[in-house]
Amino acid sequence: MKFCNSILETIGNTPLVKLHRVTAGLPCPVFAKVEFFNPGNSIKDRMAVKMVEVAEQQGLLKPGGTIIEGTSGNTGMGLALAAVIKGYKCIFTTTDKQSKEKVDILKAVGAEVIVCPTNVEPEDPRSYYSVSKRLATEVPNSFYVNQYDNLANRDAHYEQTGPEIWEQTDGKITHLVVATGTGGTITGTGKFLKEKNPDIKVWAIDSYGSLLKKYFETGEQDMSEVYPYITEGIGEDFVPQNYDMSVIDAFTKVTDKDGAVMARRITKEEGIFVGYSAGSAIAGLLQLKASLKPTDVVVVIFHDSGSRYVGKVYNDQWMMERGFLDVKTVKDVVNGRRNQPLVTIQQEEKVSDVITKMKKYDIEHIPVLHNQEVVGSISENGLFIKLIDDVNLKDAQVKQVMQAKFPEVKMDTPIEKLSSYINKENGAVLTRDESGNAHIVTKYDIIQALGS
Structure with a gap:
């Protein structure tokens, strides 16, 4: 029989996958090292187990001990898997900018999770760095992992990730691209590859709001570079000891929006369900594309799975609230009419009055009101069918022939989602603006908006 003695034996040997669509404008092939094939769904499994094993060896x-760490989620998952197999407890601190999915997953594997504020200095006693350090002094028989300064982090990638990439590319790799945070992946992997071929270029992708790029360029930890940002898992507001900047050849910064939008593109266009940092890595690569040649071979690290970001990057509402998703909404359609008043009719009016209004305003759908409340609707097609059956209905009251009310949607609803409301039986939706005024959006409105 062929089997693994524990889930930890499945870590590593992740696939290298050629990209096609998102890198179509580049002159050379680009391959993704897809790290969510690790059991904890991220590259952090590698260094998490390594740090635990080194700590065991060093006593x-x-x-029965307790593992304590500050984590953005993925390292915690790797540590938790090791703890489950080896019989340890876990206490993790994280920040309130991390996705809810990450926190829930850590709790699912038995960890205690303490959420700390993001927008404080690392030395602030409330920061997730400080809280984890304090807990390590208070909890008996505990070990503070400190992935930032624990050099077993980068050793794991020197021993595993680098050799795998070298073997998978048959030594042809010319560029390594890593969206970097603790520095372990880029330093360990880059160091191994450069020992094999000093001409290999190592490119680091940073986030706006992080000081790493400025430190790489000047050697100065400039705190004026630091401000809140949304991208998870990359960038830092200090320089971890895992960094060896001599291994890195270039740094570029990527915006929160560009990283999020590219992550969604990778998923839709390559079929690889990636996390936030993978989007940042490809966006950063495209920013540096002028340095590439047809003979180059690029490998980009895809750190984790999109499952960690379902409530954020892959949530249309979350993306729109931050201005990351350039989609037209119901509000855009309504605003495009230049405040044209909504044509309505009272339920006590005659059907002939509806016909007159439809002709006068050249419209097909009219909401029916009782006083000021919407109680139903009239459509040209529905009215036509009823009049064919009984022409005398033109003298009847509207309430005798009206159809159901139009479905009501919010103003920020993407127009692409209206297909689930507008169909053969129902030709429009109702919406209300900030002042409570009613508007309708029809099939024709959607066609006009999508075509403009």
Whole structure:
């Protein structure tokens, strides 16, 4: 039989996948090292287990002990898997900018999770760095992992990730691209590859709001570079000891929006369900594309799975609230009419009055009111069918022939989603603006908006 003694034996040997659509404008092939094939769905499994094993060897982590760490989620998952197999407890601190999915997953594997504020200095006693350090002094028989300064982090990638990429590319790799945070992946992997071929270029992708790029260029930890940002898992407001900047050849910064939009593109166009940092990595690569030649071979690290970001990057509402999703909404359609008043009719009026209004305003759909409340609707097609059956209905009251009310949607609803409301039986939706005024959007409105 062929089997693994534990889930930890499945870590590593992740696939290298050629990209096609999102890198179509580049002169050379680009391959993704897809790290969510690790059991914890991220590259952090590699260094998490390595740090635990080194701590055991050094006597820092003893049987029945508690693993304590500050994590953006993925390292915690790797540590939690190791703890499950090896019989340890886990206490993790994280920040309130991390996705809810990450926190829930950590709790699912038995970890205690403490959420700390993001917008504080690392030295602030409320920061997730400080809280984890404090807990390590208070909890008996505990081990503070400190992935930022624990050099077993980068050793794991020197021993595993680098050799895998070298073998998978048959030594042909010319560029390594990594969206970087703790520095372990880029330093360990880059160091191994450069020992094999000093001409290999190592490109780091940073986030606006992080000081890493400025430090790489000047050697100065400039705190004026630091401000809140949304991208998860990359960038830092200090320089972890895992960094060896001599291994890195270039740094570029990517905006929160560009990283999020590209992550969605990778998923839709390549069929690889990636996390936020993968989008940042490809966006950064495209920013540096002028340095590439047809003979180059690029490998980009895809750190984790999109499953960690379902409530954020892959949530249309979240994306729109931050201005990341350039989609037309019901509000755009309504605003495009230049405040044209909504044509309505009272339920006590005659059907002949509806016909007159439809002709006068050249419209097909009219909401029916009782006083000021919408109680139904009239459509040209529905009215036509009823009049064919009984021409005398033109003298009847509207309430005798009206149809159901139009479905009501919010103003920020993407027009692409209206297909689930507008169909053969129902030709429009109702919406209300900030002042409570009613508007309708029809099939014709959608066609006009999508075509403009």
